[in-house]
Amino acid sequence: MTPLTSVLQAHQFHAVIPEPLQFGRGLIVDLSPASELWNKVTSTHNFADEIAYQATAMNAQIVIGRYAEQRLIYQDKANFSNSKNRTVHMGIDLGVPSLTPVFAPLDGEIHSIANHQGEGDYGPTIILRHQLEGIAFFTLYGHLHQAAHTQLHVGDHIQAGQQFTAIGTTAENGGWAPHLHLQIIEDMGTNTDDYIGVVDPAELDFYLRNCPNPNLILKCSDLD
Incomplete structure (x- = not known):
């Protein structure tokens, strides 16, 4: 267990979306290749x-x-055209209606704001920088509603529990059903306003260390 993981595990965070949704009745989706879900998929469904x-x-x-x-749902997306080996999802997806508010789980500042509009990409994206017990780390929020954060700027302070954006629509979020991609990042490396959210299994050990489980923040008992 890394020092960041230990700190996150011990801390209680504000809900990232309204509590009745975050802790409500949930459908946990299995999108792995072995999932029974694929038996229900047809050319029209x-x-x-x-x-x-x-x-x-x-x-x-x-x-x-x-x-x-591991997921095989990305390979037909333009954003993955040069990286067919990227199959492992490093965030948690929270599927809720578009325009649902998104709150900061703890105090932080805006590290970056971007709009990644490639097919299959994040769409509008915000990365927050945090300090907790002397450890710096980042949280990434992808598939957002652009109009919800037009007044924000890099460097703005965001308080725990403050709504700073909202869930985006399919038309603006890279073509996906409305959801929030939440990811924890310990070290951004040379990245500025983006960070890989689906990785090559050959590099998984590194990303498991650098991007710990977002449920350390969400605290959803169904995911334990």
């Missing part, structure tokens, strides 16, 4: 359709995509 069907059937308040899961 894609995986997003099946997830929506399952969520409605169980009256789910949130759809959750798992951390460190």
Whole structure:
């Protein structure tokens, strides 16, 4: 366990989205190659359709995509055209309606604001920088609603619990169903307003250390 992981595990954070959603009835989606979900996919009923069907059937308040899961859903996206080996998801996806508020889980400052508009990319993205018990780290929020944070600037202080953005629409979020991609990053390296969210399995050991499980912040018991 790294020092950052230990600190995050011991700390209580503000909810990232409204608590009734974050801690409500959840559908945890398995998008790995072995998932039974793929047996329900046809030429007229894609995986997003099946997830929506399952969520409605169980009256789910949130759809959750798992951390460190291997997925083969990216390879037909333009953003992955030069990186077909990237298959492991390094964030947690929180599937909730577009325009749902997004709150800072702890005090931080705006490290970067960007709008990555390639097919399959993050769309509008914010990265916050934090200090906790002397350890610096970052949280990345992808697939946002651009209009919700137009007044923000790099360097702005964001307080724990402050709404600083909202969930984006499919039209602006890289083409995905509305959701938040939350990722923890210990060291940004040479990256500025972006950080890889789906990695090559050959590099997984590094990214597991540098991008610990976002459930350390979310504290969703269903993901323990």
